Amino acid sequence: MSAGGEPGGAGLFSREYPLARERFRAAGARAGLEVRSHPVPVSVPGVELTVDVAVGGARDARRALLVTSGLHGVEGFMGSAQQLAFLERLAVDPSLGRDLRLVFVHALNPFGFHMQRRTDERNVDLNRNFLLDSEEYRGVPEAYWDIQRLLGLSAATPARGLFPVNLLRCLTRHGQATTRDAVAGGQYEDPAGLFFGGRGLSLTGELLKAHLRGWVGEAQEVLHVDLHSGLGARGGYRLILEHDWETPQLRWFAHRFGEGRVEPSEPERGISYRKRGSLGPWCAQLLKPRAYDILIAEFGTYPIALVLLALRAENRAWLLKRDGLGRRLATAALREVFAPRGHRWREAVVYRGLELLLRAADVCRAEGVPTSRPRAVA
Template identity: 40%
Template sequence: MTLSAAFSPDYFTARHRFREVVDRLGWTRETHPIEARGPQGEELTIDVALSSAGDPAQTLLLSSGLHGIEGLFGSAVQLAALERWAATSPPPVRCVLLHGLNPFGFAWHRRFDENNVDPNRNFLLPGEPYAGAPKGYARLDSLLNPRRPPSRWEPFRLMALAMIARQGLPALKQAVAAGQYDFPKGLFFGGTGPSAMHRLLDEHLPRWLAGSGRVVHLDFHTGLGRWATWMLLIDHPLSDRHRAWLTDWFGADRFEDGSSRGIAYDARGGLGRWCVSRQLAADYVYACAEFGTYGPIQVLGGLRTENQAQHWSNPAAASTIRAKQRLQELFCPQAESWRTYAVEQSLDLITRALRGMRQA
């Protein structure tokens, strides 16, 4: 199988392929349905694979599809890794693979879930309120979240460039994407309480990771950064030891945390910080493996148009279909060169993590 062949055309094909190779490996597979249904009324599920061998004191956790449509890429990485292990041998550590964490977004070509929640803004810690918005978001609401069906003739790019000229790109990114809890139909909405996915992970992660002293968690994402580049984004405080591990395994210039912001921004409710806060292992290192696709204005424009279509247009309308097809291209480009590079680099990240876990 070529690396680009690991990509599936849709959620249902990706899920079937994931299940097939997990069963072929003889691993334990769990299926967790959600209440929402697919475009044709299909059952939507979060699927979990647990390796049958390997040292349970160390766990490699690979997750995909937190942001729905980005699961086309993350699923391809998981499939390629599983196929490689089926052809050779599984890693000597326990492996846990979470497939399609946001199956609604995956199936409906959305980044957000069935309640318009951005899952990576929903994992607030106990005591943190599901309320508020970044300074400036309310002022941008009419630009970001127009309450009408999408049109081909909206001058969003010009308006966004004008806003960047006035505020600067870092400030605009922070205002737009950091996470908001006051505009339920708006972009980057964090919800009004823990989502179904949040509750499922809260219930089952302790069981999946039981007995682990060390967990290395790679969560695969796309859409941030330059075309065909990658960066590991860390949303939780790093100890000196964990920083040394990341530096040794991946390179000092290959990860960003709160002390070294480059392509990212400070966001509320991130999965990584929540996982680490649960103290499920003495050493829990989470990294968002972010692969760049298109430019930030194109990506934001695509999110805006798809969100318009989802809330203010007919699901069968040509404009809705175009918006969702465009969103898929923005977060999972068709270019074979991008697909080959992204999966190749992801497999290398997994190899580096496994090597580091054995040596550390």
């Protein structure tokens, strides 16, 4: 029986953010890593919010494996469990970190993790916030305003009519690819809307700008695995890359991680969508001239329509400051669609997450990463 109350991998899921943080720090120390805590200056009664980092291996290692969790707050329940699984394995088998710089970053969005929200304290989706130096925090995707109105994507403009009917209207008018991109591609005009990218770089972004280069040390090749939940078949996972179909880089990763698991961030043939402000291209810019690439690991939970309905309900309950049972139900539903309570799902994603991280360590140690940089989506 683990500290989380369940046997096996499911027990690595923590009940709340402070417990997840405590367990991560302890696991990092047991694994022989240096644990560092970086306070985030957001006031929340009863708890200090921190981004915690476990760093190990030689500072002058040529290659680094970077593993991040909790960029989308509530998704940190799963990512934290998967990081714990690897750190526990590392504690009994230190050879897993041989010839590597290991960097594990826990709870990139501690506010969202603690409050069981996907966004930060300003309602910003952090994986739409990392615009490149040449980009402005302005604009919306094609057809956004029509799709926003039909689907009720903003707390300021609730939808009229039945969601399935309105979704069918969106798909009929605009097609699947445009609808996906409009819903989730990132928008910078409606602070009360879903997938809002913010007005400027977030506190998390400022923290990464200050510390990421130091965390990876002298490594000249960085393989980054960013852990997420909510997209794809329940209990399985896909690896989303910032490369296009049929490129040498995508084929390189597909050969090493599985042909059926690797796909680009685009809406025509896969589970994803085009988005602005994602973490990978921004990290590539920050870390240049190092070779860098990112695997966005998406572990499936519920059908995407249910995930979107839960996001919409929780966003409205939070921003309209609703109290009582309705707010609690909306929060519980959001947590469920990103960190399901089912024992079988939790066991599966911890097992597969550990499998992925072990494979990533092996690939990073043996081959590093391709030299081409991730593309940026404007």
